[in-house]
Amino acid sequence: MYRINPKNSIKILFILIYFSSNIIPFHLKYALSVLLSFLFFNCGQDTPTMAEAECFQLPKGTHLPRLFLTPENIQLSYVLSEQEQHNLLAFPIPPSENSTQTTVFQSGKEWFVNWADFPSIKYVDEGLHGHVFFSHALEYSAGGTYDYDIKYSFRDDNGPLFIPRKLHQDTVSAEHGFLSSAQLPEGGLQVSWLDGRYTKQAGADAGAKKVAEQSDDHGHGGGGAMTLRTKALTDSVSVELDHRVCDCCNTATVATDDLVMVAYRDRSEHEIRDIGYVIKPTGREWSTPKLVHADNWEISGCPVNGPALAANGAGNIAIVWYTAPADRAQILFSRYDAALDAWQPPTLLDDNAPLGRVDLQLAEDGTAYATALTTRENIDDAFLTLWAIAPSGEVEREDLVSTSPARSSGFPKIALFEDKLYWARTVVGEEKGQHHVEVCWR
Incomplete structure (x- = not known):
């Protein structure tokens, strides 16, 4: 590997980008910076990675990574924020x-x-129509802090980027976000999201029952709760799955040959916020919401800690989630029994004041790989902890890396590709805006 003193590499990096800034387009300039970062920072020399792994770090200003698969490779997506400009980028790893x-x-x-x-x-396989890349971002629709729409776009391998369009059909300036998606077996993509269309208008019941959209605004007033909606991208309308859900916990969506499943944090009238799920068996309608497990977590505000789902080619489904009933924070894991439409009793992975921010992958042999941020007594840092849960129930645990517990460290993501485990995270700098993305694999 190339080895250069990190301090000198930073100087070289900024000098090269500075002198090329007026003659090289943005996408080429930034690609150059990524390549230089790989050459100079490969192996994550400044990061206390605990697991033996190959790592590299992206330039300063990068954050919010995700990992996604194509038939040929695994790719890293991330956001580069420079002043008022935000860019969603991706490239294969390792570069x-x-x-x-x-x-x-x-x-x-x-x-x-x-x-x-x-x-x-x-990456979306469109069946007979080939394949495309789906992307989404959140764009302000009005002046309110949480008034934004979900904008999505497509592009093929070499073609131009399609102009982003709004995912949802309502015209209410309110929160729409926390999108999750899953490739459908027949081709196309199922997308699910939190929809705040009823939170702004006066006099609504917030969609007291599950209905399909009939128009841009189909007669509901507001003052209601956050709702959960879903649609296949080929559908012209979306379906409301639950009329009262937690306001800002991420959703999770998976699909197998037999069903589509969406998991989310529910919200009862008594502020019990346990994990709910709905399913759509192939050829049938969406089910009514059920709980994965009755944790009985009563909390008056949103914990910003949703579930993670994973499925494999055999049709197995698993879930991991954060909960804190009676102020006892826990990470729980369970497997789905499709024949019974029920979940196995949960496995406790951690109850030593974990922070959550979970992710999950399910290997073809049934082994589940779950991650969460955990803590240790008298240690300021958090840890990105990995659990390997065998189909037999045996659990192995290890800490992958120490990391900041701050919100700016985000939600670390994991992926499996060609018998390797990948993880990506935002490394928090000492000063604001000095964060950067690190990705590792082994």
Whole structure:
């Protein structure tokens, strides 16, 4: 590997970008910076990674990473924020030392950029129509802090980027976010999101029953709760799955040959916020909401800590989630029994004041890989902890890396590709704006 003193590499990096800034377009300039970062920072020399792994770090200003798969490779998506400009980019990992393959998927100056609700990219097999890359970002629709729409776009491998369009059909300036998506077996993409269309208008019941959209605004007034909606991208309308859900916890969506499932944090009239789920068996309608497990967590505000779902090619589904009934924070894991439409009794992974921010992958042999941020007594840092849960129930635990517990460290993500485990996170700098993305694999 190339080894250069990190302090000198930073100087070289900024000098090269500075002198090329007026003659090189943005996407090429930034691709150059990524390549230089790979050459100079490969192996994460400044990061106390505990697990033996290959790592590299992206330049300063990068954050909010995700990992997504294509048939040929695994790719890292992330946001580069420079002044008022935000760019959603991606490239294959590990990057080639002989070429730059960074692609810009979306850009904007009116984005809502948040540590917990952030852009994504997904490879989509369109069946007979080929394949495309789906991307989404959040764009302000009005002057309110949480008035934003979900904007999505497509592009193929070499074609132009399609103009982003609004995902939802309502015209209410309110919160729409926390999108999750899953590739459908027949081709296309199922997307789910939190929809605040009823939170702003006076006199609504917030959609007391599940209905399909009939128009842009189909007669509901507001003052209601956050709702959960879903649609296949080929559908012209969306469906309301739950009329009262937690306001700002991420959703999770998976699909198998037999069903589509959406998991989320529910919200009862008595402020019990446990994890709910709905399913759509192939050829049938969406089910009514059920709880994964009755944790009985009563909390008056949103904990910003949603579930993670994973499915494998055999049709197995698993879930991991954060909960804190009676102020006892826990990370729980369970597997789904499709024959019974029920979840197995949960496995306790951690109850030593974990922070949550979970993610999950499910290998073809049934082994589940779950991550969360955990804590240790008398230690300021948090830890990105990995659990390997065998189908037999045996659990192995290890800390992958120490990290900041601050919100700016975001939600670390994991992925499995060709028998390797990948993880990506935002490394928090000492000063504001000095964060950067690190990705590792082994």
